[in-house]
Amino acid sequence: MDHLFALSVAVPLLVAAALVGVKPLLSGRRRMLDTVAVLTAASVAVMLLVIMVQTDGGDRVYWFAGFRPFRGVVIGIDFEAGPLSAGLAALAAVLVTASMVFSWRYFERVATYYHALMLTFLAGMTGFCLTGDIFDLFVWFELMGVSAYALTAYRPEERGPIQGALTFAITNSVGAYVSLSGIALIYGRTGALNMAQIGAYIGRHPPDRLVVVAFLLILAGLLVKSAIVPFHFWLADAHAVAPTPLCVLFSGAMVELGLYGIARVYWSMFGTALGHRAEISHVFLTLGVLTAVVGALFCFRERHIKRLLAFSTISHAGMFLSGIGLLTPLGLAGAAVYVAGHAMVKGALFLCTGIVLHRLGSVNETWLHGRARHLRITGVVFTLAGLGLADLPPFGTFLGKGWIEDTGSAHGMPWLMPVFVLCTILAGGAVLRVAGGVFYGLGDPPSEDERMARAANEETSETDADKRRTPLTMIIPPTVLVALAVAIGLTPLGPAADAAAVRFADQAAYNATVLRGAHVAHPVAPFAAEAAGITVSDVVTGLVSAAGALLLAYLALYWRRLPVLRRGYEPGTGLTTLAEGFQSGVVNDYVTWMVFGLACLGGVLALIIR
Amino acid sequence: MFFAGAAGLVAFYLWGLLGLPGFGNYPGPYGPAILRVAVAQTQATGVVSAVNFEYRGFDTVGEEFILFTAAAGTAIVLRMLRGEGERSPVDEARDRDAPPTSNAVRTIALLFTGPVVVVGWWLASHAQTNPSGGFQGGVVLATAFILIYLAGAFLTFSKLSPTDVTDAVEAAGAGGFAAVGLAALFTGLPYLYNYLPLGQIPGAVSSSGTIALISFFVGLEVAAAFLLIVSELLEQTLLIRHGGR
Numbered sequence A: 001m002d003h004l005f006a007l008s009v010a011v012p013l014l015v016a017a018a019l020v021g022v023k024p025l026l027s028g029r030r031r032m033l034d035t036v037a038v039l040t041a042a043s044v045a046v047m048l049l050v051i052m053v054q055t056d057g058g059d060r061v062y063w064f065a066g067f068r069p070f071r072g073v074v075i076g077i078d079f080e081a082g083p084l085s086a087g088l089a090a091l092a093a094v095l096v097t098a099s100m101v102f103s104w105r106y107f108e109r110v111a112t113y114y115h116a117l118m119l120t121f122l123a124g125m126t127g128f129c130l131t132g133d134i135f136d137l138f139v140w141f142e143l144m145g146v147s148a149y150a151l152t153a154y155r156p157e158e159r160g161p162i163q164g165a166l167t168f169a170i171t172n173s174v175g176a177y178v179s180l181s182g183i184a185l186i187y188g189r190t191g192a193l194n195m196a197q198i199g200a201y202i203g204r205h206p207p208d209r210l211v212v213v214a215f216l217l218i219l220a221g222l223l224v225k226s227a228i229v230p231f232h233f234w235l236a237d238a239h240a241v242a243p244t245p246l247c248v249l250f251s252g253a254m255v256e257l258g259l260y261g262i263a264r265v266y267w268s269m270f271g272t273a274l275g276h277r278a279e280i281s282h283v284f285l286t287l288g289v290l291t292a293v294v295g296a297l298f299c300f301r302e303r304h305i306k307r308l309l310a311f312s313t314i315s316h317a318g319m320f321l322s323g324i325g326l327l328t329p330l331g332l333a334g335a336a337v338y339v340a341g342h343a344m345v346k347g348a349l350f351l352c353t354g355i356v357l358h359r360l361g362s363v364n365e366t367w368l369h370g371r372a373r374h375l376r377i378t379g380v381v382f383t384l385a386g387l388g389l390a391d392l393p394p395f396g397t398f399l400g401k402g403w404i405e406d407t408g409s410a411h412g413m414p415w416l417m418p419v420f421v422l423c424t425i426l427a428g429g430a431v432l433r434v435a436g437g438v439f440y441g442l443g444d445p446p447s448e449d450e451r452m453a454r455a456a457n458e459e460t461s462e463t464d465a466d467k468r469r470t471p472l473t474m475i476i477p478p479t480v481l482v483a484l485a486v487a488i489g490l491t492p493l494g495p496a497a498d499a500a501a502v503r504f505a506d507q508a509a510y511n512a513t514v515l516r517g518a519h520v521a522h523p524v525a526p527f528a529a530e531a532a533g534i535t536v537s538d539v540v541t542g543l544v545s546a547a548g549a550l551l552l553a554y555l556a557l558y559w560r561r562l563p564v565l566r567r568g569y570e571p572g573t574g575l576t577t578l579a580e581g582f583q584s585g586v587v588n589d590y591v592t593w594m595v596f597g598l599a600c601l602g603g604v605l606a607l608i609i610r
Numbered sequence B: 001m002f003f004a005g006a007a008g009l010v011a012f013y014l015w016g017l018l019g020l021p022g023f024g025n026y027p028g029p030y031g032p033a034i035l036r037v038a039v040a041q042t043q044a045t046g047v048v049s050a051v052n053f054e055y056r057g058f059d060t061v062g063e064e065f066i067l068f069t070a071a072a073g074t075a076i077v078l079r080m081l082r083g084e085g086e087r088s089p090v091d092e093a094r095d096r097d098a099p100p101t102s103n104a105v106r107t108i109a110l111l112f113t114g115p116v117v118v119v120g121w122w123l124a125s126h127a128q129t130n131p132s133g134g135f136q137g138g139v140v141l142a143t144a145f146i147l148i149y150l151a152g153a154f155l156t157f158s159k160l161s162p163t164d165v166t167d168a169v170e171a172a173g174a175g176g177f178a179a180v181g182l183a184a185l186f187t188g189l190p191y192l193y194n195y196l197p198l199g200q201i202p203g204a205v206s207s208s209g210t211i212a213l214i215s216f217f218v219g220l221e222v223a224a225a226f227l228l229i230v231s232e233l234l235e236q237t238l239l240i241r242h243g244g245r
Helices: A004-023 A031-055 A082-104 A109-128 A134-152 A159-190 A195-203 A209-225 A233-241 A242-275 A276-300 A307-326 A329-360 A376-389 A396-410 A414-442 A452-460 A474-491 A494-504 A509-515 A535-559 A587-608 B002-017 B030-042 B047-055 B057-078 B105-126 B134-149 B154-160 B163-186 B210-238
Strands: A060-065 A078-081 B086-087 B240-242
Touching: A004 A031, A004 A134, A004 A276, A004 B057, A004 B086, A004 B163, A004 B210, A031 A082, A031 A109, A031 A134, A078 A082, A078 A109, A078 A276, A078 A509, A082 A109, A082 A159, A082 A233, A082 A242, A082 A494, A082 B210, A109 A134, A109 A276, A109 B057, A109 B210, A134 A159, A134 A195, A134 B057, A134 B240, A159 A233, A159 A474, A159 A587, A159 B154, A195 A242, A195 A509, A209 A242, A209 A587, A209 B002, A233 A242, A233 A307, A233 A587, A242 A307, A242 A329, A242 A396, A242 A509, A242 A535, A276 A307, A276 A509, A276 A587, A276 B210, A307 A396, A307 A414, A329 A376, A329 A396, A329 A474, A376 A396, A376 A414, A376 A474, A376 A535, A396 A474, A396 A535, A414 A535, A587 B002, B030 B047, B047 B057, B047 B210, B057 B163, B057 B210, B105 B134, B105 B210
Parallel strands: none
Antiparallel strands: A060 A078, B086 B240
């Protein structure tokens, strides 16, 4: 059964090559093309779910070409899968399947290439999650990146997509090359590329400067991919121009994969070697909280619905990073569940936006005000997903965030909870404001911001099909995703997620599994496993966040009719005037911020670990 | 601000580089281990190729598909848009002649085409005996086609490499590699396991099992991908597109 490891990457690659190879035969046979692609993505999802269930008792290792470690020295490449890595890959595959169903008969013009690239994108994400080799990680990271750049630029007749794709490609490539130079440094130090082997080697010595520099450089590409402030600028620009089904993958999986990479790199290579756990945790938390706040503020003032959702993703990425950055198993488990719940509701939100774009040809919140009343089902799904984004129990989101907050409180950071609740209220309120205004025509349309309106109006319809109706293939995927989000919240995931996270964070067990083929079922973790379950405080915070978001949405919609304080102030404006100049759309500025951020982080790390 | 950041980053990087082990002081277990086992295990004397296509062959699958994806991406961005037509350019300034390709360029380009094909083919098919292989061979093979273009024959060039055929060859190369690896699974062996007979003499052309086969597929893929990218770019430069949205 271990062959599933190889098949989960090889099958989508092979199908992608086959689709391009028989391209002339497929023209005009659109249904066949769609069916093959959807079935491939769905079969990969099933394979990965099977791997996830199989590894519940203990991680499994697969050695490509059969090269097992030779007297403890790794000469081949391995896949190392546990429930968290396989689960994240499965999540990505589910989202790809949903997007492919949604884009049934979408994109008439570049049909074959679109399908092939979606499949290579999926293979890249799967390989990235499962690999146990740092260079292999980079290879799949690049495959994922190149597929994503190409798909973003799918409408070259317009200026926006080309520019957004270029910004995306340049910033992410710069990050990737910095990561590659970090990999070169760590290879220079250890002569190994297998993560377990590197971890075992550098763990035997006190941390030296080379290891510190390599750590930061490897993180650079991952921080860019996961849109952590100040590496986040490309994300909103790319989301604004990318085809909507692709946004689902960017927000729901790609950003989270970057964060997974950070956790993987830390826990399987550098955790033991670097030491200074508390200080490194503070660095991650600072980045995470900053990202959560900046993303939430930008989200609230946005009027371009796709950009608004993208900024909410940035805010969530910050919260995920905080969960990972607490550097405890429960924080990690919380982040994992939060990622799963968020992916479902965010995917549903983007797909509903795609329906609006298909039917009404716009993503401008102001213009759309009250115009989508007739899209009843879409409106209900969008609103439900918005409530899910605001952490309303029983959507899976409230569980994950609750665990992160509990861990924070247990480690002397009780302020984490109010900050997160505030960020959730801002982002959730913005999405619910869109829901109330666009789908139900409540209150007044928000004021037109000239720059935003121009950007939003550039977005034209992506579809070629009949615009007078919503095909079933468009409305079913978001509905299913919302249902899955509820299912995640209702399943008693606690013990399984916690056990998986304990194992993920146990470097000794990881090394034994990879290097000696040991089957580590219940490792002696460095921390006592904290209990993960649904506590009253999780439910209460979730309810408070959702209520706050609803209230904020109400205030934003009815602001001008309120008797007090209506002096022409528009909610949201002014919040971010300072930061507005930063989001210039000019790639030079973005790279400057990246370099600056890396230099600052380097200085901080150098001071911590000398 | 960029310079301040860059200076800080460079300083940090150099600070770390000071910790590198000295030149020629290879710390790790990987190199010695490979050198000890590679020739015996694979019968390939091109140990670099053995690493590329066997020990770390799975990386190479990924790399090959990156190139495949890049070529597909170029095709997406530079494709002919709906409603656009194509025509050859006509010199608008009628009173001057376009300089013809000089005979020297023509002769040399055509003279080199044959040898370049041979060298490319040799590189792609001798990965097992020396550090060549499909990547290098593929690029050289693609050069042969570009030489034909240099000789001033764009039409011959496009006839020799019609996009559909190049696409199919590229897909065959990429898919062939993935399929060679997959074939191992049917007999219960791990992905990319070297299941072909390895031969008796290390360094013989027929030695090394799947390494030679994979290198050949990589050569196909790389040559076709380069050709595809170059011909898309040439089309973009040499033909005028009109009409559009």
